[in-house]
Amino acid sequence: MKKLYILIGIFLIFMMLLAGFGSMMVMGNKKIMEEDDIFISQKQKEAYFSGYGYSMDNPNVIVNPYGNSPLTALVLFEMDDYSDVFVTIKGKDNDDINYRVHGERHHVIPIYALYADYDNTVIIKIGDKEKTLNIKTDKLPDDFNYEMDTYDYFSYGNNGYPYIADNNGEVRWYLNKHYFGNISFIDNFHLVIGSDKYDEEGKSISLYQMDLLGKIDSEYLIENGYYGYNAIYGNDILAISDNVVLVDRENGEMTKKIKNDNFNYVGVSGNDIIVSKDSKYYKVINEELSEVDNIVVNFKYTFDDNIPNYKVVISKRFGTLKKTENSNTKISLLSYKKGNLDKIKIIKSNDRIVIQNMTGEKVYIILEKFFDKRIYEVDDIKYINILDLHGKYTIYYKMGKQIYKTDYYFEV
Numbered sequence: 001m002k003k004l005y006i007l008i009g010i011f012l013i014f015m016m017l018l019a020g021f022g023s024m025m026v027m028g029n030k031k032i033m034e035e036d037d038i039f040i041s042q043k044q045k046e047a048y049f050s051g052y053g054y055s056m057d058n059p060n061v062i063v064n065p066y067g068n069s070p071l072t073a074l075v076l077f078e079m080d081d082y083s084d085v086f087v088t089i090k091g092k093d094n095d096d097i098n099y100r101v102h103g104e105r106h107h108v109i110p111i112y113a114l115y116a117d118y119d120n121t122v123i124i125k126i127g128d129k130e131k132t133l134n135i136k137t138d139k140l141p142d143d144f145n146y147e148m149d150t151y152d153y154f155s156y157g158n159n160g161y162p163y164i165a166d167n168n169g170e171v172r173w174y175l176n177k178h179y180f181g182n183i184s185f186i187d188n189f190h191l192v193i194g195s196d197k198y199d200e201e202g203k204s205i206s207l208y209q210m211d212l213l214g215k216i217d218s219e220y221l222i223e224n225g226y227y228g229y230n231a232i233y234g235n236d237i238l239a240i241s242d243n244v245v246l247v248d249r250e251n252g253e254m255t256k257k258i259k260n261d262n263f264n265y266v267g268v269s270g271n272d273i274i275v276s277k278d279s280k281y282y283k284v285i286n287e288e289l290s291e292v293d294n295i296v297v298n299f300k301y302t303f304d305d306n307i308p309n310y311k312v313v314i315s316k317r318f319g320t321l322k323k324t325e326n327s328n329t330k331i332s333l334l335s336y337k338k339g340n341l342d343k344i345k346i347i348k349s350n351d352r353i354v355i356q357n358m359t360g361e362k363v364y365i366i367l368e369k370f371f372d373k374r375i376y377e378v379d380d381i382k383y384i385n386i387l388d389l390h391g392k393y394t395i396y397y398k399m400g401k402q403i404y405k406t407d408y409y410f411e412v
Helices: 001-025 038-046
Strands: 033-035 062-063 073-078 084-089 097-101 106-111 121-126 129-136 154-156 161-166 171-174 180-186 188-192 204-211 216-228 230-233 238-239 243-247 254-259 266-267 272-278 280-285 288-292 314-319 345-350 350-356 363-369 372-378 381-385 392-399 403-409
Touching: 038 216, 062 129, 073 121, 084 106, 097 106, 154 266, 180 204, 180 230, 188 230, 204 238, 230 266, 238 266, 345 363, 345 403, 350 372, 372 381
Parallel strands: 033 345, 216 314
Antiparallel strands: 062 073, 073 106, 084 097, 084 121, 121 129, 154 161, 161 171, 180 188, 188 204, 204 216, 230 238, 238 243, 243 254, 266 272, 272 280, 280 288, 345 350, 350 381, 363 372, 363 392, 392 403
């Protein structure tokens, strides 16, 4: 019996060594491109959010501080006391925007509602002291087109940019990425919107809680995709996925409220959850629907007159994505040719691999590690959630009857 235990021990040690050795047997020598996690990118930008050594007469001005809200800025400087700061954004038609920022020793003053492609005049006043700043902004994107009958409302341009326009039709705020679905406000400076990361069906994979400067405070991954409709319910978020779910903003936990029955709206009336389909509105009561009169949503945005100094918060990501299933196709790697990725783009992005197939043919992507082979069928685009992948994988692909080995690998 003792000999048996010794043999079993030797076998287990051998298998552990073999697995470790196998994980190092990576034939590819080029790592695929990796996109920076948005939270890492934000933290890198925040390293420059300093007012130390700056004064009211010579402030640190950062336009578009997070890179995705071009008509905003931060003004940073030090003070000797805690006086409030009064900010004026000069309007083109005597329609100035004025607000007050609470006093701090180290001011981080958010600037909102700038004009695009314009040398904006911003006046900062503390007591009887005044400083005029000129903040130049870039023009709107070339594909930014919009038509509105009523202004001061959040909406989307024809190419998917969320924006606010004033009563004169001037765009005063927008996001320069193609985020998904409607916008809901938590308060006057924080909103909820679908992320710009999608699945193969064109649904967003998550919700962002974001401020007007473009900082993503929280990301809520939604396992079965986000369908583009959300609303604020108390302190939490209602969102439509395969179910209507309530997302706890503090911990990301999701509670099912009712199964999605082709709903094209979710909202709140008093304490009631309202959904819509087929041009009718329904109250959700214990996972049952009760028809109600039409709900008129008439939200008008105004900038608040009582603005705190901007605080940098730690961003958080909640939830996980469901596992991407392997293809059942059997492919042997005993015979292959050398191949490249000229027409197959593979990028590692957070917890996913994004594959774009531009060959015009169906391909099979093979991720190979010793004793671990994953096969994925790709027509146009494929997202592989890599939660159960570990180590380094060489990348092969099969097109037609031929198998190709690339010089690329990725690592988890």
